[in-house]
Amino acid sequence: MYRYSQFDDEFVRTRVAEFRGQVERRLDGSLSEDEFKPLRLKNGLYLQLHAYMLRVAIPYGTLNSRQMRQLAMIAERWDKGYGHFTTRQNIQFNWPKLRDVPDILDALADVSMHAIQTSGNCIRNVTADHFAGAACDEIEDPRPTAELLRQWSTDHPEFQYLPRKFKIAVTGSPNDRAVTRAHDIGLRMVRDDFGKPGFEVLIGGGLGRTPMIGMVARAFLPKDHLLPYIEAILRVYNLAGRRDNKHKARIKILVHETGRDIIRERIEAEFKRRLAVFPGIDPQLMEDIDASFRLPEFIDRPQDEHEGLLSSDPEYREWAEQNLTDHRQDGYRIVTVSLKAIGATPGDATSDQMRAIAAIAEKYAYDEIRVSHEQNIILPHVPLASMPGVYADLKAVGLAAANIGLISDIIACPGMDYCSLATARSIPVAQDIAREFNALELEKRIGHIKVKISGCINACGHHHVGHIGILGLDRAGVENYQITLGGDGTETAAIGRRAGPGFAADELLPALRRLIDRYLETRLDDRETFLACYRRLGEAPFLAALYPDNPRYAGEQL
């Protein structure tokens, strides 16, 4: 794991002191609320529906047990004993008080963490593949690149007041688990024909009001050219991005309105200028970053106990089948700890659960923890020999739900239970769906499916890329839910299509049941996933299931 240098530490401490001063200056009138707002946002502090909310960065989703314990402590001391892990690999605390926030930030700095640039119109916390360093399909570990970008983007003087927020994601695998095509910049690590490492650079992706899949700005960018190229993109965007309408201010709109070729040319022109004066990255610094992500030494150990439990304990077997992913090293697995226990709030963990995860990581798993954008916790390197112990310890704190990738493994944004921008709730919808299909014992039969729920058009719940997406809206003062179908956030990215009219809250579950029943009836066999089936048959039979009484759709019954 990356360890803070002395510079990092001083920087973060100075930043906390600065924010402490800014809070005081807000209170004494030196700063107006209009002036204070962008400053607090750049330090992760929102004002939400019922309270402030502090969003803490977990850079590229990586943390250790010490940091996890500190998050647990913060939740207990300054919040209500839990935290919410988000789709951007951050953690949010829902109830801090303004006066306490500088102390919370100091407590974060104590364990090399911060909340810098987790909000505001600047470059946000860089996200990366949550299986980085552990995945079998990895070309290269994306974390050194993500760390380099974290440092480069932190307090970048030119890019603190962009037209709008700016999100960067990095993946080192051909299987895109970082949803790179839905980011302002997506970086996919590739090699050219001579084996030289570099990136495919995607720009202009994003969800929200106008969902777009990123376009390829550069099919191959040599690794050494990364910073000048990214600076060129940001400078073109900062100077030309729209500032007259916040809904049109993202880079995707600039790309769309200016034209792909012209944008590409402008970026290339700016890039050439920058490259000419770019001295390169300090090799020692880059080496230090690289070195901090070196993999642990894996050792082969007997797995008899694991094998034994697989045949003797059906619950254990189910969990192992559902929540373990192959590791690059034989005898190891990646464990996904589900934060989606049936009926729980997706992404929430109590302080006790956080401490339990910390203890497990320390005891069995090389002290490494990840947060996935799917709002689960990952233990990236777990020897099969330790798996029974991991399972038992997770089970003891209610974290052994065996539902990864199933219909109850739902992504949901906070929605109107917390978010001041929301038009409807999303958490109760997720809870109801999970309960319903679990009670019907259909989860395993349905198999792999991604259900994603957002509480407003901003799409923090990524509903556009859910196989089934649900968007909560306010229809004349009543919560109403619109369904999209066929979205996909992976390397085969697609934006889901809006099915038709929305559903009232009490009509939603029955509609989803009809939809799922239709899938179960029409799939070729149990290996054909919902998405594959939808792609094969097209939307007609699914629309007919959703709207049986609507002649417009019902006519297309199979």
Next chain:
Amino acid sequence: MPRKFTPKVITSNDLLEGDVIYLARDGEWVRDIRRAALYDDENEAISALACADSHRHRHVGAYLADAALNDEGLPDPVHFREVFRTRGPTNYFHGKQADS
């Protein structure tokens, strides 16, 4: 056709605590909507909001929210968003519902 003005309360969030607050008749900010001043007159509501806006050291982002008198003659929220603001989230028993 201009829409008929519906009664409003003035609501905001407390600067230090972040909690939902309402403007009472006596000009105090209170935490309970039932103690809020209800404005039937549009001009009165707008000028009260402008005045509330000047206590910016106390609160953040005041606005007018629809409210109606309940059986006890006290203001109740109308829109579901405002109902949540008087209670707290639905997934945990936190916020105002737990404080009262």
Next chain:
Amino acid sequence: MPVNSCNGDLVIVRDDGFRKDDLADCEHLTVEAELQGVESPVFLEISNDQDPDILIPSFCWLSAISIRFPDFVDGRGFSLAARLRQLGYTGRLRATGSLIADQYRLARQSGFDEVAISRRLAARQTEHQWLAQMDRVAMSYQSRLLKTTGPITEKPTGLRACLPGGIRGG
């Protein structure tokens, strides 16, 4: 064509604190006037959407450029300043408009020498609030990441523009 937007009402912030506006009385130019060939100007005021390339031929005789920030959340001026520096402009660079004390560091790191603020803002955000940022001007991830530190400019372009015969060429 002198512009009078800039009268004596400004307070100038530099690394050593507040001072009077020493450019208040000198001739101010707009880009249009400059391109029409007005002689011996010293102080050019530009908006934040100015194309900097057309200014290159003038770099060697302009002694000050001021970039306007229409709103403190409009960050175009930071990029424009950085670009002017990269193009080889070495004269004085001022940010005018509505920057706040918390942005002083960003302005300096983007290539500005000074920030001009209104007397009203100077009364609310006093000198020590601006000075509080000074020791952090040198503290930046961006310079630390690079092989060498210090300002880097695109010398070839800037120099060529100022060679004899290159001045105001065309």
